[in-house]
Amino acid sequence: MDELSQVYFENIKGQFGESLDLTDDFSVEWVEISHFYHYPFYVYAYAFGQLLVLSLYQQYLQEGESFKPRYLEILAAGGSDSPVNILDRAGIDIRSADFWQGGFDVLEKALERLEAIEIVT
Numbered sequence: 194m195d196e197l198s199q200v201y202f203e204n205i206k207g208q209f210g211e212s213l214d215l216t217d218d219f220s221v222e223w224v225e226i227s228h229f230y231h232y233p234f235y236v237y238a239y240a241f242g243q244l245l246v247l248s249l250y251q252q253y254l255q256e257g258e259s260f261k262p263r264y265l266e267i268l269a270a271g272g273s274d275s276p277v278n279i280l281d282r283a284g285i286d287i288r289s290a291d292f293w294q295g296g297f298d299v300l301e302k303a304l305e306r307l308e309a310i311e312i313v314t
Contacts, residue, residue, distance in 0.1 A: 198223070244296045245276070245287070251295030252285065 202220035209215065228235050249267075253260045263283040270279040280287050287293070 241276075244293065244300075246296075247299040248287075248292050248296030249285075251299050252292070254299075255295075 198220040201223045202215070202217070205219060205222070206215055223229055249264065253264065263285070266283050267279055267285075270282070273279070277287055285292065
């Protein structure tokens with residue numbers, strides 16, 4: 194097994210643990226996952242989307258019901274334009290550090306709740 198296949202195989206074994214019986218064939222599975230090598234940095238779109246949603250959720254928490262029409266406007270736009278233009282039309286400035294900080298604040302509170310859970314053994 195070459196080094197890349199070995200690293201990939203160790204990663205998926207770590208993800209699935211003992212829930213799956215992974216044979217050595219899985220070490221080369223990465224070859225057929227085209228977005229690994231045809232779309233460099235594609236994973237950043239997921240991080241952007243997740244933080245965007247958390248930041249929008251924080252805005253909803255701050256504004257309440259008055260935020261809903263703007264949110265529906267964002268959803269209705271779908272992929273018709275760039276995120277910055279869609280959000281601009283909804284009155285949301287994603288160039289603002291405060292907007293993004295709202296998403297990080299939501300994430301921080303979630304982590305605090307998770308860390309506060311007592312594990313009973």
